[in-house]
Amino acid sequence: ILHSSADLADSYDFIIVGAGPGGSALSNRLSENPSFSVLLIEAGGANNDSLTINVPLLCTKLTPNTQWDWNYTTTPQTHLNNRVLPFPRGIGLGGTSAVNCLVYTRGSKQNIDKWAELTNDSTWGWDSMLPYFKKSEKFNFPVDKHNITNQFNPLFHGFDGYIGVSVPGASRSIDSRIINTTQLLPSQFPFTVDMNTGDQLGVGWVQALIDQGVRSSSVAYLSPSVLARPNLDVLLHTQVSRVLPSSSGNTFTTVEFSNHNNSLQTLTASKELILSAGSIGTPSILLHSGIGNATTLSSLGIPPLLNLPSVGQNLTDHIGVSTTYLVNSTLTYDTVLRNTTLSTHLLHQWLTTKTGINVDTSENHLAFLRLPSNSTVLRTFGDPAAGNETAHFEFLFQNGLSQFTPSGNYLNIPAGNVSPKSSGSVTINSTNPFSSPLINPNLLSSPVDIHILRHAILTSREFINSPAWSQYILQDLTNASSVSELDEFIRANAVSFFHPVSTASMSPYGVTEWGVVDPDLRVKGAKGLRIVDASVAPSLPAAHTSAAVYAIAEHGADIIKSAYHTK
């Protein structure tokens, strides 16, 4: 790990920008080949030994507006009462995987097959990607050592990859009510053993990015033994401003950066430059470099070098809103947050034995569900999901709120629209590469999306109206029942679910009308420049996105290795 650019080697074969899931996994896999030299550049620091990062249950304290966050906000969201929303992105080793909420979901088979369809390349489809999902994964058994026979399907998991994935290691008092609901209402809320088999629908145990009770971020790919490789350097505190063309024109292997906010320097990769700065960082770097919509760039005063109008466009993100219920129990996280002695004890338990409630993320169960097939919403608007086995919405079942409240105990059910039709953009309005981009996910801009969220809220009420919850729910705190009240509740409270993708999307070879990279992840019209991160996903899976980014990076590493006839 290098802190100063003065310690850099004279040259590297590959320079990778950004140490999130895309960049960390790729740096590891490329440096497996001792004949390749690799430099990974990261804007932030090492994030070492931070309790808030490492303790899974503290994930909600990591953003927004912290030292671990780029602290972006959206532009005013027209369809959300013009609210400006936080739009967290992680900075430092691990990128956003160091600050996310750890849920491990791959989406449906149909979601990933859609990538093959959109790229016209079967290697991006489910059958070919499943081995990459598994290759990245190190499934581990929960710390409380309970029997998990009916909680995951081992056939669909990897056990010797890097990223820790596990099922909950501590029980919660609502667990049995959730499972009971699936037994009482099996046709509406079927239990599913494993949501990561390609068949995602149902209610089941959460799988989370946790290794023996500790957060597993993409830093798992940069373990001490990997960092000890002589052919891998990681330069921290270094923000990339632009990629620069060679004098001959369309070869972009030179990176321009500032180390510790010092004056700009450049370094040229002898083979390739790879952007892994994420769905916001990557298009920002490209736009500032003159790669994007030539007309818009010219009007800003940035000389256009490569006309790729899709750069920064198609930003697709999930939107969600929570419904909260006052409950007749003290066995929720609210009680812990109100009791300093108890919280200190539980943190001490985590520190000393890696057991107790802190070993898990915010929920033990989640659900992926669809609108009924005869729904008028689907008839009116068409089906925005990737297919008939792909969820429209998801629920996370949280046993309490994650922030302190002076009284009461709660059940909180964030509901997300996971197959949104809306999309927006990331653009720039300054020639200063260090200025914040304009992030406009344009949430709810497509009318079908609010119908899905409204249906999700009503469905969550049906869930807790099951006899499994009798005597438990005291009050629904969402004071909205008519369509207009529900819509107003959504517009006033919904937020991004933090899963932006597709801002530098893949499109088929030879297609110039849309897309930024080809199915080999090479920037169209450029030489020596690839992108490996969430921005290249051609569409948004009905899933929390990091699992897909690890799989993209694993596949990308094989593509790059084979381009140099090596493994």
Ligand SMILES: Cc1cc2nc3c(=O)[nH]c(=O)nc-3n(C[C@H](O)[C@H](O)[C@H](O)COP(=O)(O)OP(=O)(O)OC[C@H]3O[C@@H](n4cnc5c(N)ncnc54)[C@H](O)[C@@H]3O)c2cc1C
């Ligand atoms: C609050 C929150 C909760 C989430 N919850 C989940 C979840 O539960 N499960 C899940 O799977 N996903 C979740 N996600 C999403 C997930 O973390 C991302 O999809 C994933 O991390 C994207 O990986 P990436 O490599 O594309 O980008 P990132 O992880 O964002 O990594 C990009 C890296 O590039 C660096 N970088 C950017 N610009 C520059 C530059 N100019 N110079 C140098 N370095 C730069 C950044 O600092 C960062 O380290 C969540 C996200 C957020 C914000």
